Amino acid sequence: MQQKLLTKELEKLLPPIGSTDGRNPADVKVPVKFFSPYSNWTWYCYEYDPKERIFFGLVRGFELEFGEVSLDELEAAVKLMQSGVLQLVERDAHWDPNTTLLKVKQLEGLV
Numbered sequence: 001m002q003q004k005l006l007t008k009e010l011e012k013l014l015p016p017i018g019s020t021d022g023r024n025p026a027d028v029k030v031p032v033k034f035f036s037p038y039s040n041w042t043w044y045c046y047e048y049d050p051k052e053r054i055f056f057g058l059v060r061g062f063e064l065e066f067g068e069v070s071l072d073e074l075e076a077a078v079k080l081m082q083s084g085v086l087q088l089v090e091r092d093a094h095w096d097p098n099t100t101l102l103k104v105k106q107l108e109g110l111v
Helices: 008-013 071-080 101-107
Strands: 032-035 042-049 054-060 064-070
Antiparallel strands (some): 032 042
């Protein structure tokens, strides 16, 4: 069975986009981590707009940068491979939703 990328429980943990601006990274929770098991892409999401289905967070891809990512685009990557063996994007089921942005920045070598 394929894992759902965003559950209702996780969605409740994500504050609105822009709501953590200026806050201490030690006080900002990063409840969701997505990754591609076939590349180095990782998305650490800590804000969400449910109407637009857009996350904001730290993205490790071609570069390491803060930015937006569309839930629809992540789900489309999953659907591309539904009939095959590969799932291009997964939610890290072992990720602690209480992980702080400071910890993520440390993991990614930003501090």
